[in-house]
Amino acid sequence: MAADDEVLMGTEGARLEARIPRERGQGRQAQMHEYGLEAAQSVQDRTIPLFSRGNSPRFAGMDTFLRVPYLEDMRQLRDYDVAFVGEPLDTGTTYRPGSRFGPSGLRRISALSSGYSLELGVDLHESLRMVDVGDVHIIPGNLEKSFDQIADAMSYVYGTGVFPVVLGGDHSVGYPNMRAIAPYIDGNVGIIHFDRHADTCETQMDERMHGTPWFHATNIPNAPPSNLVQIGIGGWASNRFAITNSRERQTTIMAIRDIERIGVERAAEMALEVAWKNAKAVYLSFDIDCVDPAYAPGTGTPEPGGFTPREVFTMLELVSKEGLCGMEVVEVAPPYDHAEITSLLGGRVVCYVLAALVKAGKLGRYELLPE
């Protein structure tokens, strides 16, 4: 039995806690709230902002993609061509979680890029005014609240006229991203979807997990399944319910073996035909697991037999040349990565797409000095 005069450090520390001022922290909190904007309606704790500012949640990264400037005050988002937006949500994974670290993994190794490509003759920093707005404040225990946060955040970003590049996050973010963008499109919006999995289940385990985004996105009136092209599907992890839904909704499934047979050039042509048919805009969703696990091991649901990096780089260049309204790179899960190769690859996907858009005159400026 402890003597009365024996003071526990825990007791003393707790007593001391009441005497440590909160003034600066509260001031900082108020500022973070202003910079990060108001949370979605469904979030009850109104001190949580829409965009993560400060150190909550802890998995929100502080590096910026391609080392572009970080925009802390979201009210200042204008006059940029491109905004990198982190969506560190992995509550939607059904097997291996970890893609909540995707945005920080993608950003960190993206420092290993000058932004210049010899092959494409593009310097992204000359052609684009780019900014990193940090991460959407995800609510890790609740998918639907996270969707509301993402949809509101992306709606805000898209409403400023800036081209959004989403750094995921698991693939469940595809649905709230489309929910945000589709209302801005004056007509139908097509979806070019790279993946080994169809992701058209209605639910998984009673929730809208990462195998469900295209079921819900194609319920959006101006995002019809007839404009959804799914590229690279196959292997042994396909959910039969997803295939049933894809068939019934008549999405276009291009199996990885189709691409092997017809070649990446023809495959890209077909993808453009489907996505742009009577559509006003096209969104690009790139699941890193479409690339073979030999090159992209850092992902939650790897499937052997996927694309090589060179194949996807060529395809991305081709499918981006008609223009895009936004893009996402999802399912990069650094905890399973080796030597950051998956994160590196994911970042390069972004670079190729941006360069292709620039070169096609669809984004920023592509001006060459006289010889």
Ligand SMILES: [Mn+2]
């Ligand atoms: Mn996938």
